[in-house]
Amino acid sequence: MKFVLATQNPKKKEELAAILGDLGVEIVTEEELGVKVEVEETGNTFGENAALKAKAVMEATGLPAIGDDSGLCVDAMKGAPGVYSARYGGEELSDEERCALVLEMMHGQTDRAAHFETYIVCAFPNGDWFAAKGECHGAIAFAPMGKNGFGYDPIFFRTEEQKTFGQMTAEEKAAISHRGNALRSFKTKLEKYLREHPEA
Ligand code: IMP
Numbered sequence: 001m002k003f004v005l006a007t008q009n010p011k012k013k014e015e016l017a018a019i020l021g022d023l024g025v026e027i028v029t030e031e032e033l034g035v036k037v038e039v040e041e042t043g044n045t046f047g048e049n050a051a052l053k054a055k056a057v058m059e060a061t062g063l064p065a066i067g068d069d070s071g072l073c074v075d076a077m078k079g080a081p082g083v084y085s086a087r088y089g090g091e092e093l094s095d096e097e098r099c100a101l102v103l104e105m106m107h108g109q110t111d112r113a114a115h116f117e118t119y120i121v122c123a124f125p126n127g128d129w130f131a132a133k134g135e136c137h138g139a140i141a142f143a144p145m146g147k148n149g150f151g152y153d154p155i156f157f158r159t160e161e162q163k164t165f166g167q168m169t170a171e172e173k174a175a176i177s178h179r180g181n182a183l184r185s186f187k188t189k190l191e192k193y194l195r196e197h198p199e200a
Pocket residue numbers: 068069070071072085086087116149150151152153165177179
């Protein structure tokens with residue numbers, strides 16, 4: 001069965017194809033199908049945004065579509081940057097500047113608790129859909145550490161591993177990350193859906 005991934009990011013396809021490989025499903029990107037669906041991320045939650053993306057791409061292509069949305073939620077910042085993670089502080093900021101802004105907002109704050117969240121939604125042309133969620137809990141560091149990864153990785157500290165996401169290898173991060181957890185849950189749900197819908 002062919003699924004289209006609602007993203008312009010080829011890395012996300014590799015990641016998804018690697019985890020779903022043994023289910024015998026084919027993943028294609030919007031670009032590979034020659035479509036580019038502009039979806040306004042107007043949802044108040046990661047789940048709403050993931051569903052908006054999946055539904056729009058499913059409608060544009062007529063194929064089952066997978067959409068995802070992730071972000072960082074900081075307790076002492078009332079859950080910000082949340083759904084605004086990618087553009088927190090303004091579209092023009094670099095990842096480094098965005099990390100610096102969060103550190104500034106957290107200056108003098110003793111409650112450093114934070115978590116990353118990912119929602120993945122799969123929407124089928126027959127109206128069926130399901131969602132998978134993943135979380136990863138940690139703390140906002142006092143300074144950026146590590147150069148790996150992207151986004152807020154250098155300031156997201158995990159007590160268990162005693163390092164930030166920015167100090168982990170891609171494999172170390174994937175084993176515990178919000179996206180890794182969401183992808184593993186998504187795989188289980190997709191496997192169940194395909195078993196219960198052999199005609200799909
Ligand atoms: P997306 O929905 O996966 O594109 O993520 C939206 C934004 O959340 C990204 O642009 C990053 O700022 C932030 N983000 C999501 N996942 C991660 C992560 O694993 N590490 C660091 N930042 C992340």
